[in-house]
Amino acid sequence: MERLEINETLSQLELLQKMKAMLDEEIRYGIIGLAEATEQEAKMKRQERKLIKEAVDAIHVSKNGKPRNIKLNEAKGLYYTNMPDKSQVYGKTLDALYENLFHAYGLSLDYHELSVGEIFKQAFKRKQFNSTNKENSFTRNLKTYKTYFSSDFTDRDITQITKDDLLSYTKSMCEKFHPSKKEFLAYKGILNLIFEYAFDKDIRSDNPVPCIHNEDYYKDGYCNCITRENVDNILSTEEIDNVRTTIRERLSSYKYKGYDPNGFAIILSTYIGTRVGEVCSLKWSDIKEFFIWIHSQMVEGERKASQGMTWKYCPYTKNERSMSSKKGRYFPITKDTRALLQEVKEKQIELGIYDEDGYIFMRTNGTPINPNCYTKALKKIMDNLGYHVTNNHAFRKSVNSNILIPMGLDEVQRADLLGHSPEVNLNNYTYKRLDDTNEIYQRFNPKTNENTVGLD
Template sequence: MGNNVDVLEVFKARKSLESQREFLNVQHSLGIIDADGVRNELELISKKEQAIRDRLVLNSHVTADGLPRSIAHHEPTPNNPKDYYSTKMPDGKKIKAVTYDGLMEKLFAYYTTGIRDYSIESVFNAALHEKEVTENPKANTLAKNRVDFKHYISKELASKDIRNVNDLILKQYTQEWVNREHPKQKAFFSYKGILNLIFDYAYAHKIIPTNPVEMIKNKPYMKSCDTRKAKPEDKILSPEEIDIIKDEIRYRMTKKKWGSYYINGYAALFAIETGVRVGELCALKWEDILATSIHIHAQQLSVKENGQKVYYYDTCTKNEKGISQDGREFPLTRKIKNLLLEIKDKQDALGIDSEFIFCNEDGDWIKKDAYETFLRRLCQSKGFHVTNNHALRMSLNSNVLLPMGISVADRAAMLGHSIQTNLQFYSFAKKDYLENVRDLLDSQDDSNEGTLREPLKIIPFSKKESPEALISQCF
């Protein structure tokens, strides 16, 4: 028998051609391609399938010495009017077929028995491929599906033959998972989405007779999900935590392990001061630094090409949704200007020539994945619960801009989102608001009069601004 890896590769190639055939039929039913076009393409696919099949059979159907086993053609005779093809199998039995093509199909079935991979992981990959070629999904959607599969589906479950997985197995797995992880409802629905993707595909392609996921109701598992709303302290970093990040980055710049040109560290320092998104941070160019402001109008995105992640420069920010409106501007403060001058001096000293501000020593722009990994590990090393760049955006809004009395309209414009988004998702009381409020109240305590004196400075600590305040700020 031929090499198992070769057999699997041949089988996968045949499955790919089957998917192409199904896709052609869909195109025909939608009127995208005419009958003649379908017929020609189907003939081509059939020829490819036959060539793949014959290659596997001829490589596998050999004697112990590696010689090809003979295939006999029995033509009709007066004593035996039957016309057929036959060959002897490795176990000594003979198999027959009316046509040569029919015999090759029987041999193919024989040599692939037990080889076909019906594991949940393989079905997931097939389902994802079909989704990619038929549903025009975004690259990020496919990437999220892959991440979700690895996160929610254990290796043990992924290796199971999907034909042997019933609703009881899935229910037990689901119950153990929710009781162990207590996921957020959003995570639970992502998990269900992966199950639906896998088992819907298997059912549609007649791999399984029924879909066991349909038997899994959400209500029993919601009891074990974490339904609590995230508290502000779960979303933002305190001013003290921000200072810890700054100090750690500056400390690392003094160590040989990281070096003084610690570009991901510089990127984090810049993000702390500006609240830029990760993609915007990576795409920022020196030409975007104006006399009094920073022009934020592009982002770094990525797509999958031939199984590899490829990064590209997109001329829109996230909130512009593919239609450039020339981005937004953020004020160029003295602190930000000095930070940029420091980066430029380091690049000049190292002979780095790049249009991008945040670039590696070879001049290539930093990548989102690398920066996010750096920031997550740094925050985790300090024991922080929030470890993402988004927390820096929200912390700037809640810890700096909001207490300064900057209007919600201006805050939204600086961060690049709507007023409603800023109010609903970005404007929280500072993490240490209780201590600050107590100090303010204590400072007004007049021990002689027993009354409050005029406050020296009032800082608003409301979690959400009132509609009246919002309206007044818009005029």
């Protein structure tokens, strides 16, 4: 095959690539059905393989013009052949071998076609198309990829990355970021997504990710293995009072002028031990006669260039996401929580931002607080007090230890109030929650007849 004919073959392959891109768009917008799209993709793949084989057969020859031998290594289950420079190219199938030879001879249509970054895009697209994961999961995947994968690494040809390369990059990444165990596993998950896709598509003959042993990075200090439990200690009653006093001092300052939605939310959290996302999503309609109905959370939305991360209301709590029945939980209103909520309500009425169907912890511009700004406010307060607290986990543990246990509530009742019981407990003891609500309320408010109902 003359060079002119090879160029013609490349032009036909380039046309097929454009047709594939158009087909992807038609699938995305529902113009074509999945069955028909699958049939068209298979047809285009057959055409592509035929053209690739023609191009490789014309160039993969010895000095005498005869085709180079292709052999099967039965022990490895791989086809292989020698290149002119004596190096070997492998493939799980003959089609895969021809594709690898096509790229080995520099006939790729796009330099980035086999880059780590390009394979990630394809793998991520497949995951979005086939997976039942929530949008937040995909957002976290992209955040992990953008954080821990450098452009130098993502521009590399994935077929040329060895196990040693992967180990070396992982080590340097950990030395730079010192990720937590959770973050390290997320990084490894993205690596596996990329290389497993390359293996499935016969781009690589192996997936080298299993060579990364977690414990090697945990024990040698490459990862930050300080767990949240070691940092967020249970706060004493005195320390909780100090937190509330500090926020009250903030409220009296010129900056806040008596209204600090993050501060009010933090105070409420010290009484009822909600998660950050839950307290941010509370609405006035969630305040019932004797209880606060906790049944929602604020979750991450899309990241926008003009405003960064956006947040959206989710109508169920973290522990209910995998449950078919999402009823939320009820935390008894006490004299203290009623007074706090009444204060917030009156201040919002004064500012002209109160909405009986709106959020409880709302900024003066009418938008609700979000977990990000809440956590920043909490960290600033805790740093000033010298407490090693980074989120609401300390409040949840403190409410459990300082309030619920001394009341004599059993383990199921305590877990139910905090919403952190195992799924099996929630499924098996839902009736107990409904039966015990009045009893639990009276333990929080011994003299029920002296307590008013709801808010004024």
